[in-house]
Amino acid sequence: MSTLTFDIAHLLAGSLVLVSFLLLYQDRLYALLNVYALHALVLAAAVAWQAYAQDAPQLYITAAIALLFKAIVIPVALHRIIVKLGIQRHIETVGGIGSTMLLGMGLVALAMVVTLRATEGADLLAREDLAFALAVVLLGLLMMVTRRNAVSQVVGFMSLENGLVLAATGAKGMPFVVEISVAFSILIAFIVIGIFLFRIRERFDTVDVEALDLYRSGER
């Protein structure tokens, strides 16, 4: 593999991590959606570059899905839902932005240390891709944990899923990548439709089952 090919792949995958950080400190919903569209755009570029570098034309389909569905359709749909449901535009976060960013940096370092050590001997491009992908996945998880609003939790999940697609395309010759990206798109469509149908404005503040139990015994 020529150095230029490698460098561009590296650059695109690295940019995805960078955009994940941008997602982490947005405190307005519309801005969050715009940054998510950028995230999907970078993913589409990274996947298309992998398709070219690995000479795997089916990956262009995955790239096209990322471009059309994730970068355009989903942000527009979410934008409309926010308007229709009158969801508060300001995002409440758990913990300060500063500490979240620090935690995020720690997670990226963890991802690098873990994957680079675990994949010694594997193809260099795949290794780097995997390390970046794990970082994106962990940052997505962090975002889901630190947001109180259902839409931004979903954006967190979608950025996590972008990380998975990056990992899957980085693994050379992996079968079902296209099918998996389609399956994930269906999943995301379900989630977005779910927000609208069920009019979920806030995230359920707690996963503490005791609290739900109490709430229910009062209700019935």
Add this chain to the structure above:
Amino acid sequence: MSFDPALLLLVIPAAAAAAIAALPGTRASAYVNAGASFLTLLAALYLAWTGEERSGSYLLIDELNTIFLVLVAFVGFTTSVFSANYVAYELKSGHVTPAFLRLYHALYQALALAFNVALLSNNLGVLWVAIELATLITVVMVGIYRTHAAIEAAWKYFILASVGIALALFGTILLYMAAQAVVGPGLAAMEWTELVAHAASLQPAMLNLAFVFLLLGYGTKIGLFPLHAWLPDAHAEGPTPITAVLSGLLLNVALYALLRCKIVLAGNPTVLAPGTLMIAMGLFSVLFGAFMLYRRRDIKRLFAYSSIEHMGLITFAFGLGGPIANFAGLLHMVLHSLTKSAIFFAVGDISQVKGTQKIAEMGGLTRTDPLIGWGLVIGVAALAGLPPLGLFTSEFLLVSATISNRALLAIPLVLGLLVAVGALFLQLNAIAFGEPKGVSRKAECSYAPMFVHLALVLIAGVALPPAIVALFETVAKLLG
């Protein structure tokens, strides 16, 4: 071979789902549902009877998945019989509309299809997709009543399960990358049989990392301790037949995926022992589930926590490994599925008779509705591990295997078991005995599925047929 019973397992549910979706929603769809489930059961039994083993690039049939296939088909069938009566009552009482029946039964068959695809697949990618499909279907079914609480439960289940399956996919990708270096890129590197054949030459660090992600991912679906939060809500709010399917089948199919991955790791002596992680998560689940059984107010929630406890026991058993513990794990898994779905059948009847799921408004069931009440008593006695019911055998085997392998672990294990026994009987006392409490409507339910399950659990405890013992012993060896 022109006639392939394995394909029948996929064709029957698919055709039935399509037929139910195409026909208008009437009571007839319940009979189509039960009929198709019966045919699936026949196909699974035929497959088990021929005892053939083969593996292609997509299909895999061996003793391990034969056990799961028969179990899934059997519980699927009995639940569909129970469900036919259950939804008829719901329809009559005005809880649901005929359109609901169509959606519900079509989803039921689609779920059976997803389970069978997951179990028959030799390809870890297809396995993952099938489990994702099963998750989506169960999410819709949990939220099907559209009440505030049901939607909330479905949403929580959706988000947590999505994160779980995302982590499992990352693990699958890592496994593929490890295999790709040895087997070469392409479909073969995702085949389970290829992975096992080359397990020893796969890179250990990558396998370790892959297993951690797979354990977290599929562990979410199994309902293991720190990842269990969706389970009680999803169990409490969905229709009761679906609760029986969740506890009896979905958790097992996720466990099956984890076991396949464990077998790959077991083939490589240089990796970290996958058992230790499973032991730890299993043990925490047992203790957590057992203590949470106290002070539950909702009867479905109570037995949902009991499922966490028992899945913990099973995971612990497979983590411990060795012929006896694996045997105990398999037996416990099968019997727990039978017992727990029998209990949920009883719970479904109880909530229809009493018009509530709250334990405080129940009492004296053995007097007002003796069949349901005593059915529940036998079921809970089985869950508590009392002889002569089958779960006593498996728990006894498990505890003795633990004492001979890692004696210290037996202390928390037995503590968990005893705490659970105490809690279950405390709650059972309030539900089944004492003065009758609350309303008591006339019961219109089918007792047959519940008593068939309980009879099987009893037979397994008194005299386990030698053919089944032999089958379980073979599989226990395969599991390492």
